[in-house]
Amino acid sequence: MKQMTRTAPEVKSAGEGDVAEAFDDFMHAFDEFKQANDERLAQIESRFGEDAVTADKVERISRALDDQKRLLDALARKQARPPLGGEPAMPSEHKAAFESYVRRGDERRLQALDAKAMSIGSGPDGGYLVPPETEAAIGARLRDISPIRAIADVRQVSGSVLKKPFAVGGPAVGWVGETDARPQTASPSLDELQFPTMELYAMPAATAQLLEDSIVDIDQWIATEVEAAFAEQEGAAFVAGDGNNKPRGFLDFPAVAESGWSWGSLGYVATGADGALPAEDPSDVLIDTVYALKAGYRQNATWVMNRKTQAAIRKIKDADGNYIWQPPAAAGQRAMLMGFPLVEAEDMPDIGPDAPAIALGDFRRGYLVVDRAGVSVLRDPYSAKPYVLFYTTKRVGGGVQDFDAIKLLKFGVS
Secondary structure, X not given: OOOOOOOOOOOOOOOHHHHHHHHHHHHHHHXXXXXXXXXXXXXXXXXXXXXXXXXXXXXXXXXXXXXXXXXXHHHHHHHHOOOOOOOOOOOOHHHHHHHHHHHHOOOHXXXXXXXXXXXXXXXXXXXXXXXXXXXXXXXXXXXHHOHHHHHOEEEEEOOOEEEEEEEOOOOOOOOOOOOOOOOOOOOOOEEEEEEEOEEEEEOOEEOHHHHHOOOOOHHHHHHHHHHHHHHHHHHHHHHHOEOOOOOEOHHHOOEEEHHHXXXXXXXXXXXXXXXXXXOOOOHHHHHHHHHHOOHHHHOOOEEEEOHHHHHHHOOOEOOOOOEOEEOOOOOOOOOEEOOEEEEEOOOOXXXXXXXXXXXXXXXXXXXXXXXXXXXXXXXXXXXXXXXXXEXXXXXXXXXXXXXXXXXXXXXXXX
């Protein structure tokens, strides 16, 4: 049997061969999973019931399959990213001045640019804005690894709050002939959604040797250091944040049964079993969730769930004996569930009593991420000697912008 990686190793670089080999390992793991799970299902249908050894084997292979997927995704991201070293492009004036500040603490060039009204920043107390190249690198990396950001509508603003008006009863529209008088339509009832931005920070540390190494691309280093911290914090907030000094997650909004849905809440479909999928035909409730979405939202719908929930769903077959979960068709693509892509968000709740453990929706229309322009860095060479700390901040907000675009699957009786 081919040896499977149980824990994804740290990846330093990735070539096409590495990604191809990882994808082959992933598909091999999925084949092993199907064989073991088919054996488990056959035992359940027999009069002897499920064998504990077989069930444990399925769980072990399922965990290894998750590890292979994480390794594959990491390799695909590494392959798409520029290296930290190499021949840098000709820096802009802002980038060159910022690099002097980061490497040596020399603020003079940044202050000179600030005096020329180039909006570089607020000085040493508030830090300096990173160059556009660095901000773009951070944004690109967050799109890669922050699951909800990757599928949501992302807008950049210059102020602290984005206000978005909407018509409560829908827009006032009607049909009319080319030369006919325009009949009066009812005036729309307008309300306003507000998306305030909150401060998110990280504090990467560097050695003097790294800062003195001219071959290291400072833009990529800062982006690499803050990406995981930013992605982890905002990922949790986009799912379940309470809106108090953080974005408001879609699970923080009221949830009601789909039959009683109204604007301002998310509709859910109940599994009919407390903390579980139905024992008979479990895929039926997933089908019900799909069709709780209107056709216009289904076209770009995505499933969202955590790793444990995905492991449970992976074992399910449809009425024709086909697995409803299918692996990605190629490296860098998503797994599919009943024909819709699946995004793994670890901050989604586990399956449990009344838990909304699965979401399905057109998140591009349903959830809005608001980035305030500008990422600032404050250099601190004193607090953690001999290391240099970089207090890095950005402002981000988020919330539901279309309550009809996202549906939940609730693991409860009703």
